[in-house]
Amino acid sequence: MKIGITSDLHTDVTPLNTRILPYIVEAAEKADLDLFILAGDLSPDLLELAKILTAFTESSLQCPKLFVPGNHDIWVIKHPHVTSEQKYRAIAEICRECDFHPLDAEPFVQETVGFCGTIGWYDYSFRRKKYNISTERYASKQLLGSIWNDVRYAKWEGTDSEVAQQFEVKLQGQIDSIKDIVSQIIVTVHHVPFQECVVYRGELSWDFFSAFMGSRRLGEICLEEPLVTHVLFGHTHFPMQQQIADVRAICSPIGYLYESPTQGLLSYAKERLTCFEI
Ligand SMILES: [Fe+2]
Ligand SMILES: [Fe+2]
Secondary structure, three states: OEEEEEEOOOOOOOHHHHHOHHHHHHHHHHOOOOEEEEOOOOOOOHHHHHHHHHHHHOOOOOOOEEEOOOOOOOOOOOOOOOOHHHHHHHHHHHHHHOOOEEOOOOOEEEOOEEEEEEOOOOOOOOOOHHHOOOHHHHHHOEEOOEEOOHHHHOOOOOOHHHHHHHHHHHHHHHHHHHOOOOOEEEEEEOOEOOHHHOOOOOOHHHHHHHHHOEOHHHHHHHHHOOOEEEEEEOOOOOOEEEEEOOEEEEEOEOOOOOOOOOOOHHHHHHHOOEEEEO
16 A cells, blocks of 8 residues: 655745645656545635645545644634634535545544544643743743744634643544554654654754644554554654654655745655655
C-alpha cells in the first residue's frame, strides 16, 4: 500500500500558496497512491477549504482520501459568535461531502491497516523550562510584541490543556476501537506529537512560541501502542522524517511560500508530498 502525505497548504496566505494547489494535485495524481492524507492547515475559510478538497476529489486521484483539520482550519474569523467546536464539526461534514474521510471523526480501515487521527492541540509540555515563563504568559500567547494568532481566532470552550487532553483521549479511543481488527495502525495528527520534532533556536522569542507546537501525551499514546508504525503530522513548517523508538514520524508541509521555490512549483510540490510503502 502506497501512502502519500502533505499538509499546511495555507492557500490564503500568499499568491504562491494559491498557485501551487494544482501542482500538488498533479503530484498526487502522478504518485500512483493507494491512500492520500492531508494533515491540516488548508484555510480558515470553509468555502476555500471545500474548494481545495474538491480539487483533489475531481482529479484522477481515485484512492481513499483522509483529512484532519489544523489550527488554522478551526479559526473563527468572519463569524466570531461561532465556536471552534462548531466549526470543527462543520469541517467533518464538508469532508464527507467532498469525498474525504474526516479522520478525527472516526477511524478508517483499509484491508488490515487502521488509520486514526486528530487535530491534537498543545498544553505547553513542549515549552523550554529554562526560561521559567509562567503558565499565564503562555496562555496569553504573546511575547515581546509577537502574538500566536490562535489567541485571536481559535475559540475553544476549554483551556489549551483541556482541549489537548480532549483530543488525546479521542485518539486513544480510536486506537482502542480498531486495534483488535487490524495488524498495523497509521496515526495522523496536525500538531506535533514528539518533542524531538520541535525545532528550537535557543532564543527566547522563537522558543516561547514552540510551546504551541503540540503535546507530549499525543506522541506517548502512539508509542504505547505496538501496532502504531507511523505517525504523520503537520503544523511545523519544517519537513522531517525521524525514527522515534519503533515509530516513523513524518512531516511533509507546503508551508508559507513568500518566495518562489528555486526548483519550481511542481518540483516543490512533489518534494512536499512524502510517499511511503507499508
Ligand atoms: Fe501551518
Ligand atoms: Fe498549524
